[in-house]
Amino acid sequence: MKELLRNFNPCNFICMRMFNYFKKKLNLDPLQLEKLYLGIMVIMFNVLEFVVVFVVAFYIGVIKEALLFFIMFASIRCTAAGVHCKNNLACMAITLTSYIGASYISVKYPINCSLACIICVICAVLLCKYSPADTEKRPILGAKHRKKLKIQTTIMSSILILINLLLLNKSIFNLTMFALILETLSVLPWSYKLFKASYNNYKKYEVV
Template sequence: MTHTFTLFILEKLRAQNFMTEEEFENVQYSLEILLINILKSIQVYFISFLFGLLFETFIMNLAYVLLRWHANGWHAKSSIACSLFGIATFVGIPFVLQETSFTLSTPWMLILSGIILLCVFLYAPADTEKNPLVSVSERKKKKLFALISAFSIICVSLVLVGAQVGTLLIIGLLVEILMIHPLFYKLNKRSYKNYENYQIQP
C-alpha cells in the first residue's frame, strides 16, 4: 500500500515536470530498495529475537550497512533469495559464534582488517545492472566515504579485540566485501562495472 502510494506521488511530480525521467527512475529505484530493506530487516530481526540474538545481529548488521551505504554491491535477483541470504548471514553467523564462543585473535583481526581496506580501495563502489554508477565524481566520493567507514569500524573493532563485538564488526565488513568483489559477481553470473556500458559522466 505504501509502495503504491509513493509511486503515485512520484508519477504526479513527474507529470508536473518537477522531476525528469532520469530523476524519477533514480528516486523510484532508491525507494524500492529502501522499502525492500525495511521489510527484510523486520524479518531478520524478528528471527534473531526468537533466537535471543538481537544484539549480536544488530552489531554485525550495523557494520555491514555502514559500509554498504557507500560501497554498494550485489543484490539478489529475487525477494526470497534476499530473505534467505539475510537470515542465513545475520542470524546464522551470530548463532554459530555464540554457540562456539569464537572470537578473532589480534593477528587475525589485523590481517582481515588489511584485506578489508585493500578490497574497499580496489572494488568499492560496486554497481548493479539496475543502478550503474555512471558519474566518475560520485564513484570517487563513494570510495572515499567507504574507506572512511571501513577504517572507523576497524578501529572500533581493534579496541574491542578479544570480545565478540569486535569479531562481529569485522565479519559484518567481510560480508560486504564479498558483496563488492568481482569474483562473487562472476560466480553469480552478474555483470560487473556496469557503468562502462554508458557514456561516462564527470
C-alpha cells in the same frame, strides 16, 4: 472465497493501498507512478526482511548482535555498494543466513582478536581496490564520485578496525569481521560472475 483467501498477498495489498493513496494525492506522470510503485515495493520488502531477521534474532537471543551487525554492514554498504540478488527470495535467504549466522557465531564460537584483525585488514584492502561496485540498475557515474565513495569506504573500514583495536571485544571484533567479509564478497568481480550480474556498469555510459 477460499480461492480468494489462498491468492491473497498481504504485502501486495498494503503496497497497492499505499500506491493508490499517493496516486490520488500527487500529480504524477506514468513514469513517476511506476517509480513510486517500485519504491513502495522495495521499502515494503526491506521492512518485511528486517522484521523476519530480527524476530529470528530475538528468538535465539542475538538481537543486539544482529542490530550491531546491521549498523556496521550498512555503514560500509552505503558507500561500497555491491551486487544484488536477482529475486527477493534469494535476498531474504542470504540476509537471514548472514545476519543470524554472523551474530550466532560471534557470540558462541568467536575466533581470537588477532586473527579477526588480520581478516579485517585483508577485507579493507580488497574493498579499497574493488569498491564502489555498481549494479546495472544503479550505475555509479562520474570518476570523482566513484573516487569519493572509495575513499569513504576505506575510511569507514579503517574506523571500524580502529574501534575494535581499542575495545578488543572478541564478539564485536568477530561481528566487524563478518560485516567486512560479507561486503567484500559483494564487490568482488567473481561474485558478479557467480550471480550472473553485469560488472562496472558505468562503463556503458562513460568513455573510460
